[in-house]
Amino acid sequence: MKNLKGRAVFAQSGGPTAVINASIAGGLIEALKQDAITDVLCSLHGIKGVLTEDFVDIGKEDEAELLALKNTPASAFGSVRYKLKDFNVDDTDYKRVLEVFKKYDVKYFFYNGGNDSMDTCDKISRFMEKEGYPINVIGIPKTIDNDLVGTDHCPGYGSAAKYIATTLAETRLDAVIYESPLVIVLEIMGRNAGWLTASAALSSLTGYDADLIYLPEVPFSIEKFKKDVKAVVDKNRVCVVAVSEGVKTAEGKYVGEDASATDVFGHSALGGVCGVLKSAVKSMGIKCKAIELNILQRCAAHCGSLTDIEESFESGRQAVLHAVNGETDKMIAFKRASGKDYKIECVGLDLNSIANAEKMIPLNWITADGVGLTQEFIDYALPLIQGEPNARKENGLPSYAKLKMIPFKL
Amino acid sequence: MKNLKGRAVFAQSGGPTAVINASIAGGLIEALKQDAITDVLCSLHGIKGVLTEDFVDIGKEDEAELLALKNTPASAFGSVRYKLKDFNVDDTDYKRVLEVFKKYDVKYFFYNGGNDSMDTCDKISRFMEKEGYPINVIGIPKTIDNDLVGTDHCPGYGSAAKYIATTLAETRLDAVIYESPLVIVLEIMGRNAGWLTASAALSSLTGYDADLIYLPEVPFSIEKFKKDVKAVVDKNRVCVVAVSEGVKTAEGKYVGEDASATDVFGHSALGGVCGVLKSAVKSMGIKCKAIELNILQRCAAHCGSLTDIEESFESGRQAVLHAVNGETDKMIAFKRASGKDYKIECVGLDLNSIANAEKMIPLNWITADGVGLTQEFIDYALPLIQGEPNARKENGLPSYAKLKMIPFKL
Numbered sequence: 001m002k003n004l005k006g007r008a009v010f011a012q013s014g015g016p017t018a019v020i021n022a023s024i025a026g027g028l029i030e031a032l033k034q035d036a037i038t039d040v041l042c043s044l045h046g047i048k049g050v051l052t053e054d055f056v057d058i059g060k061e062d063e064a065e066l067l068a069l070k071n072t073p074a075s076a077f078g079s080v081r082y083k084l085k086d087f088n089v090d091d092t093d094y095k096r097v098l099e100v101f102k103k104y105d106v107k108y109f110f111y112n113g114g115n116d117s118m119d120t121c122d123k124i125s126r127f128m129e130k131e132g133y134p135i136n137v138i139g140i141p142k143t144i145d146n147d148l149v150g151t152d153h154c155p156g157y158g159s160a161a162k163y164i165a166t167t168l169a170e171t172r173l174d175a176v177i178y179e180s181p182l183v184i185v186l187e188i189m190g191r192n193a194g195w196l197t198a199s200a201a202l203s204s205l206t207g208y209d210a211d212l213i214y215l216p217e218v219p220f221s222i223e224k225f226k227k228d229v230k231a232v233v234d235k236n237r238v239c240v241v242a243v244s245e246g247v248k249t250a251e252g253k254y255v256g257e258d259a260s261a262t263d264v265f266g267h268s269a270l271g272g273v274c275g276v277l278k279s280a281v282k283s284m285g286i287k288c289k290a291i292e293l294n295i296l297q298r299c300a301a302h303c304g305s306l307t308d309i310e311e312s313f314e315s316g317r318q319a320v321l322h323a324v325n326g327e328t329d330k331m332i333a334f335k336r337a338s339g340k341d342y343k344i345e346c347v348g349l350d351l352n353s354i355a356n357a358e359k360m361i362p363l364n365w366i367t368a369d370g371v372g373l374t375q376e377f378i379d380y381a382l383p384l385i386q387g388e389p390n391a392r393k394e395n396g397l398p399s400y401a402k403l404k405m406i407p408f409k410l
Numbered sequence: 411m412k413n414l415k416g417r418a419v420f421a422q423s424g425g426p427t428a429v430i431n432a433s434i435a436g437g438l439i440e441a442l443k444q445d446a447i448t449d450v451l452c453s454l455h456g457i458k459g460v461l462t463e464d465f466v467d468i469g470k471e472d473e474a475e476l477l478a479l480k481n482t483p484a485s486a487f488g489s490v491r492y493k494l495k496d497f498n499v500d501d502t503d504y505k506r507v508l509e510v511f512k513k514y515d516v517k518y519f520f521y522n523g524g525n526d527s528m529d530t531c532d533k534i535s536r537f538m539e540k541e542g543y544p545i546n547v548i549g550i551p552k553t554i555d556n557d558l559v560g561t562d563h564c565p566g567y568g569s570a571a572k573y574i575a576t577t578l579a580e581t582r583l584d585a586v587i588y589e590s591p592l593v594i595v596l597e598i599m600g601r602n603a604g605w606l607t608a609s610a611a612l613s614s615l616t617g618y619d620a621d622l623i624y625l626p627e628v629p630f631s632i633e634k635f636k637k638d639v640k641a642v643v644d645k646n647r648v649c650v651v652a653v654s655e656g657v658k659t660a661e662g663k664y665v666g667e668d669a670s671a672t673d674v675f676g677h678s679a680l681g682g683v684c685g686v687l688k689s690a691v692k693s694m695g696i697k698c699k700a701i702e703l704n705i706l707q708r709c710a711a712h713c714g715s716l717t718d719i720e721e722s723f724e725s726g727r728q729a730v731l732h733a734v735n736g737e738t739d740k741m742i743a744f745k746r747a748s749g750k751d752y753k754i755e756c757v758g759l760d761l762n763s764i765a766n767a768e769k770m771i772p773l774n775w776i777t778a779d780g781v782g783l784t785q786e787f788i789d790y791a792l793p794l795i796q797g798e799p800n801a802r803k804e805n806g807l808p809s810y811a812k813l814k815m816i817p818f819k820l
Contacts, residue, residue: 170711178491207812295701299580393798
């Protein structure tokens with residue numbers, strides 16, 4: 001809807017990334033400049049802060065600290081695990097959101113998150129439209145999983161991919177120093193889509209890469225895994241494996257689940273898959289180190305991609321520009337220009353076309369042996385990890401954004 | 411011994427660090443400049459390469475690539491797990507070393523490693539002296555554990571400490587975003603000395619720090635741990651724990667060992683301690699994420715300390731200068747100047763005064779509750795993590811040293 005004037009509310013939701021704060025920073029700074037936006041508010045803990053009227057007044061923050069959000073990992077305004085019901089089934093929450101939007105004269109709502117958050121965003125937008133409440137709702141995407149459809153890639157993926165590729169190279173350098181056989185298993189996030197695990201292939205550019213990459217897109221067999229490992233160890237002594245937490249057998253059973261069922265110490269969440277693979281390697285009489293990258297891969301802002309940071313910032317900024325320009329029920333997506341040079345453009349994509357869908361790695365980007373990525377993947381992912389973060393430092397450590405977090409009161 | 415002229419052999423041994431290559435690079439580059447040194451050789455896989463005459467000719471390498479070793483983690487010339495016997499018991503290896511030294515006219519020997527390597531270095535030096543073979547032998551220290559005696563700190567510690575403090579801060583930022591209670595357990599290396607685990611305390615400078623730090627210097631009780639965690643969770647909801655892999659009960663039993671004995675999946679080496687602590691937290695009904703930093707903490711050159719890199723380089727350089735100046739049976743140690751400004755000086759320390767001893771954290775640097783570090787520790791460790799690595803990059807990834815590794819033949 002064009003020519004809306006009123007307050008803007010931003011919120012963050014879902015698992016954090018190294019750059020989700022860069023996205024919201026881009027949005028907040030742009031919103032502060034817009035005449036159509038009278039006050040800029042952040043809701044605490046996603047949609048929950050709207051329900052409870054927990055807002056922060058961004059107008060009281062220093063711009064330098066908002067800019068420092070570009071290099072501050074995780075969600076500065078909190079997150080929430082809360083999925084709104086279908087409003088045709090239960091519209092209690094929606095009515096409350098509408099009540100709060102009316103009370104605070106909210107005319108712009110920006111939701112910064114992954115798949116579920118885009119779904120929330122879409123539902124709120126449609127409910128408000130149904131109720132005839134004038135508001136522009138735009139989703140600002142983030143997910144290290146890179147599994148949102150309709151966008152070339154997702155803010156957050158490039159930084160996680162850079163951390164994974166860098167860490168894998170360092171790990172390989174560490175692994176090769178002795179003369180005895182050694183297998184390293186790196187367990188990487190991504191329950192259904194293999195984008196993150198695939199980023200291990202980027203380490204080949206350093207000369208120190210993974211020998212075997214197991215993606216959730218390819219059915220996993222422990223017997224084939226053992227054969228693969230044996231072949232590499234016989235040839236090269238050292239074998240570095242990147243495996244997705246989400247690899248499944250041909251029967252569709254998560255490989256990591258086997259472990260959790262029988263592990264007396266409740267180690268299940270402590271790297272189900274890498275524990276299982278380590279046991280398999282040890283049963284072959286070969287030394288194995290299993291490393292679960294865990295949340296490190298999603299919060300390692302110190303090894304972020306400048307490209308990812310700047311694109312994330314821009315996606316937040318574009319969300320505001322699109323909203324002020326009258327768009328609603330959209331997510332900001334990246335469209336990659338064709339041609340040799342990497343260039344992206346931000347476009348508004350219908351939210352209902354993306355919510356609740358997942359983008360997998362194209363099967364023709366996976367090598368015939370099922371344990372590697374083709375040049376097409378490298379060409380796709382390499383531009384996303386370029387550039388160093390150039391973060392503010394103090395005492396030899398990151399100097400994170402220091403926000404005042406002053407509550408907004410009517 | 412003064413005025414020796416002949417070849418120099420360098421070797422690396424023990425577990426790698428992010429900067430052990432910086433140390434050897436300093437030595438190699440300085441050695442190439444010295445008239446007293448006719449050829450500069452690197453032995454492959456520590457002392458083993460001497461026994462098997464596997465030498466690389468450093469004179470054939472480009473200086474730019476030798477300089478790139480400053481930012482290339484792990485041991486470029488390989489490592490070895492091999493402890494020389496006492497030569498009074500069995501001098502077979504020593505006689506072979508002497509034979510090779512004579513054959514290659516080796517007059518300078520530099521051994522780059524930790525505790526065991528300094529012991530090897532000392533034994534070789536003393537054997538050569540006993541046999542009347544003129545050679546100057548100098549140890550170039552490295553260890554992330556920071557447990558060598560007689561030196562203010564060890565090359566490698568600063569970079570590992572910086573990585574740990576940075577990672578801990580990022581992890582805490584990630585942990586606090588939800589409103590539900592959460593415990594994060596970071597398991598950190600250091601079997602007997604707590605220096606690495608203590609470095610988690612440096613993250614307090616970022617405002618995002620550890621709540622509880624468990625060092626091997628303090629007897630560990632699982633019951634006290636649960637009480638400590640409960641108190642923090644009750645007060646702050648989120649509790650971030652840094653624990654040494656080497657914590658022991660009052661009876662001297664490694665806490666991590668309990669797990670390995672009973673874990674049916676052989677998870678023992680997969681973070682014994684953090685698995686045990688995770689189980690303890692889960693038994694309290696609190697969600698817990700256990701993260702073993704594993705080898706990441708020793709190879710994360712991308713998060714290295716420039717101070718550590720430059721000091722490591724200088725220690726290698728000083729080893730050569732001390733040797734050419736006639737010193738032998740010494741290790742290069744750091745002496746910190748008194749006064750407010752951080753400044754170190756390289757000195758030669760008798761090898762026999764350091765081999766086989768371990769330096770622990772002074773007990774008065776541990777807070778009375780046993781789970782924190784005092785300002786004395788911060789003042790000691792903070793200067794060691796200053797400065798960014800400024801490494802050569804290509805494709806958004808580290809560009810490691812590309813050595814020719816041309817064998818040296820007589």
